[in-house]
Amino acid sequence: MSISVNGWYVVYTKPRHEKKVAAFLSTLNIVNFLPTARILRVWKDRKKYIDAPLFPSYLFIYLEDLETYYKVLSLEAVLYYVKTGKEVVKVKEDVIHSIRLITQQPNNIDIEVSDDYFQPGKQLMIKDGMLCGLVCEVVEVKGEQKFLVRVNMLQKNILVAVSAEYLDSIAV
Numbered sequence: 198m199s200i201s202v203n204g205w206y207v208v209y210t211k212p213r214h215e216k217k218v219a220a221f222l223s224t225l226n227i228v229n230f231l232p233t234a235r236i237l238r239v240w241k242d243r244k245k246y247i248d249a250p251l252f253p254s255y256l257f258i259y260l261e262d263l264e265t266y267y268k269v270l271s272l273e274a275v276l277y278y279v280k281t282g283k284e285v286v287k288v289k290e291d292v293i294h295s296i297r298l299i300t301q302q303p304n305n306i307d308i309e310v311s312d313d314y315f316q317p318g319k320q321l322m323i324k325d326g327m328l329c330g331l332v333c334e335v336v337e338v339k340g341e342q343k344f345l346v347r348v349n350m351l352q353k354n355i356l357v358a359v360s361a362e363y364l365d366s367i368a369v
């Protein structure tokens with residue numbers, strides 16, 4: 198196993214343990230990030246908005262040293278670090294930044310997580326609104342333009358609808 202510390206990594210947790218692990222890691226002063234989206238859950242007798250993890254059973258961890266790596270792995274609800282072969286996968290800082298920007302938006306933003314493959318899209322810049330200045334990849338999905346954040350190590354994509362009026366080409 199090989200790992201170079203000082204960066205973001207992903208752990209796989211027991212099902213429905215993401216929030217508990219994130220809360221416990223915070224008490225240990227271990228930096229972690231659990232991206233969530235507000236969704237409407239419907240039961241027979243009621244409806245309720247809940248904050249659900251964007252990537253069920255996955256949690257992003259910032260490792261500063263090998264001691265932290267092993268401390269996280271020793272938690273009962275943490276099953277393993279995401280790997281490619283024997284290599285623990287490091288997440289790029291810009292992916293974390295993009296996910297944070299999207300999940301910190303007002304609750305009326307429509308976030309979709311997909312495991313579909315998308316052809317590379319156009320690189321455009323958002324020129325207005327809360328995501329102003331964000332350079333993003335724009336793809337067309339069912340006739341609608343959406344910006345895409347690729348989370349390759351999880352083989353997932355985050356899609357957010359964006360109006361063409363908010364997009365501008367990038368000056369080269």
